[in-house]
Amino acid sequence: MTDGIRGRAHVYGDNIDTDRIIPGKYTKTLDVQSLAEHVLEDLDPAFRTRLQRGDILVAGNNFGCGSSREQAPVALQAAGVAAVIARYFARIFFRNAINIGLPVLEIPDHDIAQGDELEVDLVSGTVRNRTSGKVYQANPLPDVMLRILQAGGLVDYLRINKTF
Amino acid sequence: MGNMTIVEKILFQKTGRKVRPGDIVIAPVDGVMATDTTAPGALKAFEKMGGQRVWAPEKCALVIDHAAPAPNERVANLHRLMRDFSREQGIRLFEIGEGICHQVMVEQGYVRPGYLFIGADSHTPTYGALNAFACGVGATDLAAVLLTGQIWLKTPATLRLRCHGQLRADASPKDLILFLTGKVGISGATYMSVEFEGEVFKNMSLAGRMCVANMTAEMGAKTGFVHPEGLQLPYPFEPVEPDASASYAQTIEVDIGDLPPQVAAPESPDNVHDIDRYLGTPVHYGFIGTCGNGRLEDLRAAARILQGKRLAEGVRLVVAPASRSVLLDAMLDGTAHTLVAAGATLITPGCGPCVGSHEGVPADGETVISAANRNFRGRMGNPRAQIFLASPATVAASVVAGCITAPPPNLDY
Ligand code: SF4
Numbered sequence: 153m154t155d156g157i158r159g160r161a162h163v164y165g166d167n168i169d170t171d172r173i174i175p176g177k178y179t180k181t182l183d184v185q186s187l188a189e190h191v192l193e194d195l196d197p198a199f200r201t202r203l204q205r206g207d208i209l210v211a212g213n214n215f216g217c218g219s220s221r222e223q224a225p226v227a228l229q230a231a232g233v234a235a236v237i238a239r240y241f242a243r244i245f246f247r248n249a250i251n252i253g254l255p256v257l258e259i260p261d262h263d264i265a266q267g268d269e270l271e272v273d274l275v276s277g278t279v280r281n282r283t284s285g286k287v288y289q290a291n292p293l294p295d296v297m298l299r300i301l302q303a304g305g306l307v308d309y310l311r312i313n314k315t316f
Numbered sequence: 317m318g319n320m321t322i323v324e325k326i327l328f329q330k331t332g333r334k335v336r337p338g339d340i341v342i343a344p345v346d347g348v349m350a351t352d353t354t355a356p357g358a359l360k361a362f363e364k365m366g367g368q369r370v371w372a373p374e375k376c377a378l379v380i381d382h383a384a385p386a387p388n389e390r391v392a393n394l395h396r397l398m399r400d401f402s403r404e405q406g407i408r409l410f411e412i413g414e415g416i417c418h419q420v421m422v423e424q425g426y427v428r429p430g431y432l433f434i435g436a437d438s439h440t441p442t443y444g445a446l447n448a449f450a451c452g453v454g455a456t457d458l459a460a461v462l463l464t465g466q467i468w469l470k471t472p473a474t475l476r477l478r479c480h481g482q483l484r485a486d487a488s489p490k491d492l493i494l495f496l497t498g499k500v501g502i503s504g505a506t507y508m509s510v511e512f513e514g515e516v517f518k519n520m521s522l523a524g525r526m527c528v529a530n531m532t533a534e535m536g537a538k539t540g541f542v543h544p545e546g547l548q549l550p551y552p553f554e555p556v557e558p559d560a561s562a563s564y565a566q567t568i569e570v571d572i573g574d575l576p577p578q579v580a581a582p583e584s585p586d587n588v589h590d591i592d593r594y595l596g597t598p599v600h601y602g603f604i605g606t607c608g609n610g611r612l613e614d615l616r617a618a619a620r621i622l623q624g625k626r627l628a629e630g631v632r633l634v635v636a637p638a639s640r641s642v643l644l645d646a647m648l649d650g651t652a653h654t655l656v657a658a659g660a661t662l663i664t665p666g667c668g669p670c671v672g673s674h675e676g677v678p679a680d681g682e683t684v685i686s687a688a689n690r691n692f693r694g695r696m697g698n699p700r701a702q703i704f705l706a707s708p709a710t711v712a713a714s715v716v717a718g719c720i721t722a723p724p725p726n727l728d729y
Binding site: 167169171172175176177179180181182194213214217218219220221222223226240242243244247248251252294295296305306307310311314315316 | 340342352353354356357360361364365366382383390391394436437438440452453454455456457459460463464466468470502503506507536538584671672673677690692693694695697699
């Protein structure tokens with residue numbers, strides 16, 4: 153697991169579906185860089201150019217709703233997003249993100265603004281807003297998810313443990 | 317026993333543990349499926365996990381349906397990867413033209429009542445039509461099931477939707493589920509199991525039940541079940557019913573007796589309204605098919621309206637049967653002939669243009685009327701087109717008129 157995630161917030165709204173994270177027409181590939189090139193392009197064409205490696209995506213309710221495509225968290229991760237914070241996530245996106253080792257934090261109530269400097273501590277589930285000075289507490293992850301995330305994703309978790 | 321919802325009962329049967337919403341279980345899986353969108357990533361993850369053999373080849377299936385036949389060399393090579401893997405592992409591969417994964421799994425008996433089924437596709441909850449706990453996952457989760465035969469799950473709370481009354485002759489199961497999706501909202505059932513109850517379901521066909529369970533995905537649900545009373549399958553089975561004293565997180569009661577045909581307007585499946593509001597909106601392109609509405613009764617409903625008619629000037633209609641078996645039936649009973657004679661383009665059984673991979677991407681500024689289940693921006697491959705969702709009958713009536721049009725009141729779906 154990546155400790156001490158620190159980056160700028162890119163803030164978006166509610167119900168960002170997987171077609172907006174990565175349109176279905178680009179998903180038939182195993183080339184993750186080609187996914188990264190189109191990440192969020194229908195939602196915000198400028199996102200790719202503003203994003204710096206290690207930045208944090210922040211959204212409202214139901215982030216990642218829609219399809220089961222794992223390409224959605226993969227595209228975000230490949231583009232350089234270090235973690236995603238939302239009020240809550242669509243369930244498949246949430247599982248997929250953990251499974252590929254992309255940290256996701258559910259914070260039901262936050263007032264993070266565009267460009268805020270954030271610091272995430274995954275073990276305690278806290279997010280410190282260095283711009284406003286506020287600290288937010290994320291919903292705790294089920295134990296099995298934390299173990300998967302700590303192993304760097306489900307692939308490494310099962311490669312090591314062979315079973316759950 | 318005594319106070320369980322359907323999902324709690326199935327998890328109890330699988331694990332021997334009485335579970336409550338929020339409990340984490342590691343459960344054995346009865347069947348697993350991946351498509352050409354998810355299988356390539358899953359197979360790669362399986363390999364990286366150190367996987368040699370899948371845990372039970374007879375319980376696994378791969379389906380080439382999302383971009384089939386291959387529209388380009390990249391996809392062709394992904395298909396080859398699936399063919400190679402299925403040969404090496406002795407897994408059944410459903411080839412191009414055999415149909416949409418969800419239709420094929422049901423037709424071929426890969427999923428049955430009481431099963432815990434994991435599919436690498438978000439519309440896997442469709443199998444709640446036949447009383448199975450079916451849940452969609454992504455590629456890496458799928459790889460873990462292939463390797464271990466198990467999955468970890470959080471027991472979902474249950475939302476009960478009780479419908480009172482019977483549907484009007486011009487309203488179909490699709491109108492019902494669009495209406496309910498509008499009521500619950502795109503995230504109203506997030507992480508939950510949905511149970512559908514009411515008189516209306518007792519006489520509903522398997523196709524209608526699948527159409528209903530299908531769109532629990534659009535409510536954010538983890539899974540959904542149509543009450544099994546009246547369910548008919550070509551083999552004997554033991555239905556899993558909820559206990560009378562089961563506890564529900566929420567119950568929504570709705571009266572459906574007067575429900576008119578519904579449409580979901582752009583750009584969300586829960587932006588649902590009575591058709592009146594959009595009557596007369598010009599359409600360029602109609603689509604009938606998908607795991608929501610590509611079955612024989614859907615094609616027949618469209619054919620009844622298109623019989624002896626022609627598509628309006630400047631309007632096209634694409635029809636993708638949900639499976640080869642649906643196509644064969646539609647050829648035998650004349651449905652396919654009626655549709656094509658009216659001007660429809662009949663394409664390969666499979667997902668067709670539903671997800672924008674191929675076979676009918678709309679142009680900028682065009683309006684699509686579609687019997688699919690999603691109308692997010694860009695869904696059909698072009699973010700500058702808009703998509704309305706409706707029943708197959710409404711799609712058919714609309715492509716004849718050239719604008720959004722209600723099916724005749726005496727249609728009798
Ligand atoms: S028909 Fe559409 S919704 Fe159904 S599985 Fe295929 S792409 Fe998904």
